[in-house]
Amino acid sequence: TLRDNIIEEIIIVCLIIFLFLFHVRSTIVVAITLPLSILISMIPLYYLDISLNIMSMGGIILAIGDIVDGVVVFIENSHKRIAASDGTKSRNDLVAEACIELGPSIFSALLIIGVSFLPIFALQAQEGKLFHPLAYTKTFAMIAAALVSITVTPPLIAIFLKGKIKSEEERRFTRGLQSGYRWILTRCLHGWQLVLALTAVLVILSGLAFSRLGSEFMPSLWEGDLLYMPITMPGISVTAATDLLTRQSQALKTVAEVETVFGKAGRYETATDPAPLSMLEFTIRLKPRNQWRKGLSEDDLITDLDAAVAIPGLNRAWTKPVRGRIDMLSTGIRTPVGIKIYGKDLNEIERIGQELEGVLSKVPGTRSVYAERIVGGYYIDFEPNREALQRYGLNVGDAQMVVETAIGGMEISQTVEGRERYTINVRYPRELRDNMEKLSRILVATPTGMQIPLDQLGKFVTRTGPPMILNENGSLAGYVYIDLKDRDPGSYVDDAKRVVEEHIKLPPGYFISWTGQYEYLARMQDRMKIVLPLTLALVLAFLYFSMRSVAKSLMIMGSVPLSLVGGILLMWALGYNTSVAVWAGAIALIGVAVETTSIMIVFLDQKWSDLQKSGSTNEIDFINATVEGALKSLRPVLMAVSMNIFGLIPVMIAVGLGADVMKRISTPMFGGLVSLVLLTLIVIPIIYQFYAKRRIVRGITP
Secondary structure, eight states, X not given: OHHHHHHHHHHHHHHHHHHHHOOHHHHHHHHHHHHXXXXXXXXHHHHTTOXXXXXXHHHHHHHHHHHTHHXXXXXXXXXXXXHXXXXXXXXXXXXXXXXXHHHHHHHHHHXXXXXXXXXXXXXXXXXXXXXXXXXXXXXHHHHHHHHHHHHTHHHHHHHHOOSOOOOGXXXXXXXXXXXXXXXXXXXXXXXXXXXXXXXXXXXXXXXXXXXXXXXXXXXXXXXXXXXXXXXXXXXXXXXXXXXXXXXXXXXXXXXXXXEEEEEEESOOSSTTOOOOTTBEEEEEEXXXXXXXXXXXXXXXXXXXXXXXTOOTTOBOOEEOHHHHHHHHHHHSOOSSEEEXXXXXXXXXXXXXXXXXXXXXXXXXXXXXXXXXXXXXXXXXXXXXXXXXXXXXXXXXXXXXXXXXXXXXXXXXXXXXXXXXXXXXXXXXXXXXXSSHHHHHTOEXXXXXXXXXXXXXXEEEEXXXXXXXXXXXXXXXXXXEEEEESSOOHHHHHHHHHHHHHHHOOOOTTOEEEEEXXXXXXXXXXXXXXXXXXXXXHHHHHHHHHHHOOHHHHHHHHTHXXXXXXXXXXXXXXXXXXXXXXXXXXXXXXXXXXHHHHHHHHHHHHHHHHHHHHHTOOOHHHHHHHHHHHHHHHHHHHHHHHHHHHHHHHHHHTOOSTTHHHHHHHHHHHHHHHHHXXXXXHHHHHHHHHHHHHHHHHTTOOO
């Protein structure tokens, strides 16, 4: 899916360049530099042993539009220089002047795009392992693009820009764009109060929409299969567990989209799977999507499956096979949200868990909640009668050995079958040990050769106790599993915490912690609160060294919240939650916003410098200078942003594996770029005119 998206993006980028410039040779320059930059970025990936996977290829998808931005701006400026030339300078000189004019700004902008990914590198643990490949790929691609832009691109432009180069006014497409933009911008400059008021309203609306967005650690990656994990009450027998396993498997197969079902009860023969017999697992293989019922989504399918297996006394949880294993290995919780109860007494921990179970079941968004019954196991103990044992010349060990071997079984040897080895285990057949009466008739041999039943040497008693003891952070622990429906983990935990604080009073020495995917989410949010401001400060420092002006640097940074407006509104419209994937896309948008606004500022600077040299202080001349400077930047800005917008369309409409994560990464960029191009072309010229007019009145160069 992602490989096809990358190919489609490259084709779309080349078509957009041809549409704006209508020059095949210029498109060839991009067709050379784009794959060259991507291939150069693969060199460090190879030595860092980073494979091509969903995340690393996602970095390439995010970078493609940005990679060619510098090349496109150089080509577009060269077109302007050549078209306006009077023939006194050679084309090589004109190309060199065009590249030198914008080279520093483009180089610093491309580096800023790379630096803006610093928050992704700061992620830790699972989220770091997931997104570091994306950040490495995007960063190396931007470094490669910056190097190619200032080294390879100018000679290629000089080689391929042959023949007659038409000016923007000679092309009907760009002439129409300029005419419409001139009319809109002129009226906006005259009615700047209304424009700024509408912009403020949009920012406020996006803030309200952002406050209504849910939060999750990672969007659910559709793996093509499902993992169904029900839990029944402890103490279930092997026979009952087998029967339940069979009935649940048959119920799952009644859903048309299910291909095969494999279920297990208890644990595998490994120490890494400490599951009790009451915990069942079903790996559900699904048919290909084209064989599903029309219009059926993943959530609808899970709802149908959950209804098919719903029976009283069975707590149900749904996850994905890979995602579920990762969650269980890292936190011990198999559901999106869980609670760990710590204390010193198992009975008290179980009581607290049952209280939490009752309270949380009423919180909106709870599909199921189950507190482990950590003292609900059943045991059969043999209590030896020492006087009876002495009467027959036996000791306690003799009776316990019979119990161990006859009931539990004893390994006596191995059988070798070719290269395979199997353990030989000996014990009584099931029909001689399946109830208390039969157990009491098991015979024990005495030194004299007599066979004495166990009931004459002691008695069997039943007791309850913990089936499994959890020890974590030096305390006994119990888990509460919470499965969610139509609710994001972040807002759910916020509501659940308030309910727990109101209704649950913990005894001294007992405390709870929220875990599961929420644990990752909280860690990521705490990290971002520190790293994001530092990154924005670093970007501002880069801009200052490039522009040598605090005002211009702040003006460019002002495009960041303007660009986020569209991304937030689009996420709200699509019903997406904020997550690490969404933040990665928003961080990628920062660099694009800075680069696009930098291009606008460079051309506005040129026109206002010319105005200052003329000595004019007329309001009409101020507006004309702003309009002419903005018109100069129109084509490069539209080309740079359009390549990103249209390049992301294949991802936004993709439906294959991996598309669900990439859509969350791309949505902030896609919506943000739409608002960026509209607000940058209108709002930035208005703000710049205020800034430049005040400096010219004071006799200072803008």
